[in-house]
Amino acid sequence: MKDKNTPITPRAEDYSQWYLDVIREADLCDYSPVKGCMILKPRGYALWEQAVSFLDAEIKKSGVQNAYFPLFIPQRLLTKEKEHVEGFAPELAIVTHGGGEALDEPLVVRPTSETIMYETFKDWVQSYRDLPLLINQWANVVRWEKKTKPFLRTTEFLWQEGHTVHATYEEAEQRTLDMLDMYRRYSEKMLALPVIVGQKTEQEKFAGALKTYTCEAMMQDGKALQFATSHNLGQNFAKAFEINFLTEKNEYEFGWQTSWGVTTRSIGGMIMAHSDDKGLVIPPNMAATKVVIIPFLKGGEDDAKVLAYAEQLASELKNNSITATIDVTDKRPGEKHYQHERFGTPIRIEVGGRELENNSFVYIARDLSEKQTAESKNLVETIKNELTNMHGRLFDIVQNRLDTNIQDVSTYEEFKQAIEDGKFVRCFFDGTAKTEELIKEETGASTRCYPLSEVEQSGICIKTGVPVTSKKVIFARAY
Amino acid sequence: MKDKNTPITPRAEDYSQWYLDVIREADLCDYSPVKGCMILKPRGYALWEQAVSFLDAEIKKSGVQNAYFPLFIPQRLLTKEKEHVEGFAPELAIVTHGGGEALDEPLVVRPTSETIMYETFKDWVQSYRDLPLLINQWANVVRWEKKTKPFLRTTEFLWQEGHTVHATYEEAEQRTLDMLDMYRRYSEKMLALPVIVGQKTEQEKFAGALKTYTCEAMMQDGKALQFATSHNLGQNFAKAFEINFLTEKNEYEFGWQTSWGVTTRSIGGMIMAHSDDKGLVIPPNMAATKVVIIPFLKGGEDDAKVLAYAEQLASELKNNSITATIDVTDKRPGEKHYQHERFGTPIRIEVGGRELENNSFVYIARDLSEKQTAESKNLVETIKNELTNMHGRLFDIVQNRLDTNIQDVSTYEEFKQAIEDGKFVRCFFDGTAKTEELIKEETGASTRCYPLSEVEQSGICIKTGVPVTSKKVIFARAY
Numbered sequence: 001m002k003d004k005n006t007p008i009t010p011r012a013e014d015y016s017q018w019y020l021d022v023i024r025e026a027d028l029c030d031y032s033p034v035k036g037c038m039i040l041k042p043r044g045y046a047l048w049e050q051a052v053s054f055l056d057a058e059i060k061k062s063g064v065q066n067a068y069f070p071l072f073i074p075q076r077l078l079t080k081e082k083e084h085v086e087g088f089a090p091e092l093a094i095v096t097h098g099g100g101e102a103l104d105e106p107l108v109v110r111p112t113s114e115t116i117m118y119e120t121f122k123d124w125v126q127s128y129r130d131l132p133l134l135i136n137q138w139a140n141v142v143r144w145e146k147k148t149k150p151f152l153r154t155t156e157f158l159w160q161e162g163h164t165v166h167a168t169y170e171e172a173e174q175r176t177l178d179m180l181d182m183y184r185r186y187s188e189k190m191l192a193l194p195v196i197v198g199q200k201t202e203q204e205k206f207a208g209a210l211k212t213y214t215c216e217a218m219m220q221d222g223k224a225l226q227f228a229t230s231h232n233l234g235q236n237f238a239k240a241f242e243i244n245f246l247t248e249k250n251e252y253e254f255g256w257q258t259s260w261g262v263t264t265r266s267i268g269g270m271i272m273a274h275s276d277d278k279g280l281v282i283p284p285n286m287a288a289t290k291v292v293i294i295p296f297l298k299g300g301e302d303d304a305k306v307l308a309y310a311e312q313l314a315s316e317l318k319n320n321s322i323t324a325t326i327d328v329t330d331k332r333p334g335e336k337h338y339q340h341e342r343f344g345t346p347i348r349i350e351v352g353g354r355e356l357e358n359n360s361f362v363y364i365a366r367d368l369s370e371k372q373t374a375e376s377k378n379l380v381e382t383i384k385n386e387l388t389n390m391h392g393r394l395f396d397i398v399q400n401r402l403d404t405n406i407q408d409v410s411t412y413e414e415f416k417q418a419i420e421d422g423k424f425v426r427c428f429f430d431g432t433a434k435t436e437e438l439i440k441e442e443t444g445a446s447t448r449c450y451p452l453s454e455v456e457q458s459g460i461c462i463k464t465g466v467p468v469t470s471k472k473v474i475f476a477r478a479y
Numbered sequence: 480m481k482d483k484n485t486p487i488t489p490r491a492e493d494y495s496q497w498y499l500d501v502i503r504e505a506d507l508c509d510y511s512p513v514k515g516c517m518i519l520k521p522r523g524y525a526l527w528e529q530a531v532s533f534l535d536a537e538i539k540k541s542g543v544q545n546a547y548f549p550l551f552i553p554q555r556l557l558t559k560e561k562e563h564v565e566g567f568a569p570e571l572a573i574v575t576h577g578g579g580e581a582l583d584e585p586l587v588v589r590p591t592s593e594t595i596m597y598e599t600f601k602d603w604v605q606s607y608r609d610l611p612l613l614i615n616q617w618a619n620v621v622r623w624e625k626k627t628k629p630f631l632r633t634t635e636f637l638w639q640e641g642h643t644v645h646a647t648y649e650e651a652e653q654r655t656l657d658m659l660d661m662y663r664r665y666s667e668k669m670l671a672l673p674v675i676v677g678q679k680t681e682q683e684k685f686a687g688a689l690k691t692y693t694c695e696a697m698m699q700d701g702k703a704l705q706f707a708t709s710h711n712l713g714q715n716f717a718k719a720f721e722i723n724f725l726t727e728k729n730e731y732e733f734g735w736q737t738s739w740g741v742t743t744r745s746i747g748g749m750i751m752a753h754s755d756d757k758g759l760v761i762p763p764n765m766a767a768t769k770v771v772i773i774p775f776l777k778g779g780e781d782d783a784k785v786l787a788y789a790e791q792l793a794s795e796l797k798n799n800s801i802t803a804t805i806d807v808t809d810k811r812p813g814e815k816h817y818q819h820e821r822f823g824t825p826i827r828i829e830v831g832g833r834e835l836e837n838n839s840f841v842y843i844a845r846d847l848s849e850k851q852t853a854e855s856k857n858l859v860e861t862i863k864n865e866l867t868n869m870h871g872r873l874f875d876i877v878q879n880r881l882d883t884n885i886q887d888v889s890t891y892e893e894f895k896q897a898i899e900d901g902k903f904v905r906c907f908f909d910g911t912a913k914t915e916e917l918i919k920e921e922t923g924a925s926t927r928c929y930p931l932s933e934v935e936q937s938g939i940c941i942k943t944g945v946p947v948t949s950k951k952v953i954f955a956r957a958y
Contacts, residue, residue, distance in 0.1 A: 030599060030602075030603075032548065032549045032595070032599065033553055033556060033595065033598050033599070034549045034551045034552070034553060034586065034595070037549035037550070037551060038549075039546065039547070039548050039549065039599060040546055040547035040548075041546055042544035042545060042546050042614070044546075045544075045545050045546050045547050046544075046545070048547075049545065065521035065524075065525075066521065066524050066525070066528065067518065067519055067520055067521050067523075067524050068518070068519040068524050068527075068637065069511065069518050069519075070511045070513045070516035070517075070518065070635055071516070071550075071588075071619055071621065071635050072513045072516060072572075072635070073513070074512055074513060077512060089579070090578060090579055091578060092576075092577070092578070092579075093551075093574050093576070093577045093578075093586075094574060094575065094576040094577070095572050095573060095574050095575075095588065096573065096574075096575045096576065097571075097572070097573040097575065097585075098571070098572045098573070098623045098634075099569060099570060099571070099572075099623030099624075099625070100568070100569055100571075100623075106576075107513065107572075109550075109574065109588070116511070116512065116513070119512050120509060120511065120512070120518060123509075135521070139619075140550055140618075140619065142550065144577045144578030144579075145578075146578070155577075156549055156550050156551070158547065
């Protein structure tokens, strides 16, 4: 039976329902009248704003400039890069009428912007002096989905997409890896989520790319979540869109390109990795409001003093760049307590007559259950430390989960058992689409990546027994 | 003949071409492969980012929270409010296919989000305790346009749209006026653009609104530009979407709603109001980069010292929150000078051997032609003052233009002459659609607004001679 104070299905009972319950109780989003599209409610959108704020600063710091390209892509452009259109064709939304008339050429609602951007990049890039061209866009994109889940998979979603053109392969590869590293930092610093970074297999790479790198996180059920990818596009799109430039030696060469993106999906990963049976847990750096102060009011003459004390604490926190609110709703303190537990507010502070008298306050970090007491003169230091510690605790739990749930296997029997046990499995495989599909059919596990931390060595394919020389790959069931 | 250094058509020769030339030379946007949609290049998008940064803070300060609703609107929703759908029907882009299949119900790409939001608001609003509901969204919208112009009129554009629900008419009206005032502040403080704020006529109001308020600016050719509107929606949409709530007296009442928005069009207004025959002029508060430092390098051994001096000045400015860049491209100083003139950088600083020796610097504000010299120890103060003064100068020019180009008229002959002379005309009219249309046909002028500053009085309609008791209205030709 569900706890009255936490109307959330326990993880052990139904992980998938738990995720939906956590989101509902934290008031993050709502279903919309459009199939597959969600509404980001203020509490949900605020999480994305925190992500944008971190990423936008990092992207600019790396020399990339923001721009904005049209939502619509003429169909003929999308078909220019053969693998690209094949990858996206089944997911497209098509505009056929505009201004009351049938269009001569249908317009695709962008599923990603390579084609619409590169058609213009070919005019922007003429000489080596125009390189590198470093562009980013914050935008909504649409990919038609049959089965959707809030944050994790929706027909429309929000993201940033970076697109660069370089003079050499090496420079493009470096940019691809640099942005992968930015996503790792975003994940670690903001989401408190250590990830495995690595390269996708040929079959799992982005449609049209030379190489795709990915951040893969492990959820509490052992399933993988990919939430950011960085692609070295080689010269594939440059050839299709005729992006060429005059080199210093006065010769024409095709540009070397990259694209990279992270989406609202990363918020889903954060929710799924940290939350508990009591509700949402927000890592402190992702919380727009770090602290809620709950005043204990008894209806007596002390109430005004307690409120004034709460305001004093709140304004001291705000003066030190720690966003804090006071919950002055007419709910009982207990209700407020549970409410903010479900909202995932990182720290709750309680103050009443006793705290006022002792110049103290009681506080509870969202991820711990015991209350602690501190003197008000140490307010800022105490809260700052607790926020830092909470980030560290959340990070360590996930790191530990990752460390203890990656299993090296050498037989297919072991492989199947480990996947069944909800592990990430590390092994050799022959790198073919056929083997990958076969394993997926038989076990539900797909390749996640060749981790960057692995080294090439000789081994035997876990499925076919064929000898290979490669890095080990990670297999897992995935969202 | 065009000046070689300013390849821009003079305003006096062709105002419309001048506008396009200014935008091209400032590298703000590019045409796209999609008819009617523009590409915001980094310099153009940076202007919008400055606007967003100001407005987003103001919106949040006013208690409104950001959220995000779907791009697509099921057609049946759009038709719920009769006047609304009639107003927007000719401008819609329609998605008929998704995921490779024809859709059962076509989806409209949002031209504005009243209908998709209010279909959900009806569930969010149950009791007076849920009010006011204060939501804002930053989004792209699509309105099919036959004739487009960068920033001013494009099929897709960027905007914010605020949507609120209140318990009373009075509260909704206050919110409508408060947000109108926020737009006035945005215009004055950021765009350096004094505006006339007022109420639209019945014919010119938003499709579905009770009242529409507007900000109207005067361009250099005397034409009006409307760029922000705030609507008191009354209960029109609430009735259509069944947004009702239980009052404190336990009775059901329909909500009172507002919506308000400002778009990338306001950037077009800024460009058109301030720029000159030399190129773009950016009011200082809208400039992401306030200062460019141009070092005079002679190829000698002093060059390193001059560069170091430039860097010292740049970092002192940055430490005082004044963004500054050093132009180290290999262009000649003269070319750099003209380049940044066309880019509209508010202040150019020049430093060479002499300035290094004298511990001084030469500076030129974008809107003035004479160079000034100051001592480097006064750098921050000098530049801060010059930025403030430049804002004031730009503002005053537009205010003066507005003051001297609004003409009160009492005969239709005077009216026609004043419109022909490029004036805003202030007069009485009978308030009917018929008269408004007739005047527009005969003179090209449309009503802009009943200014808030006007008082009701008795008068005679400029066209029909009918006696009326109303505020005077402003007529003008408009973008």
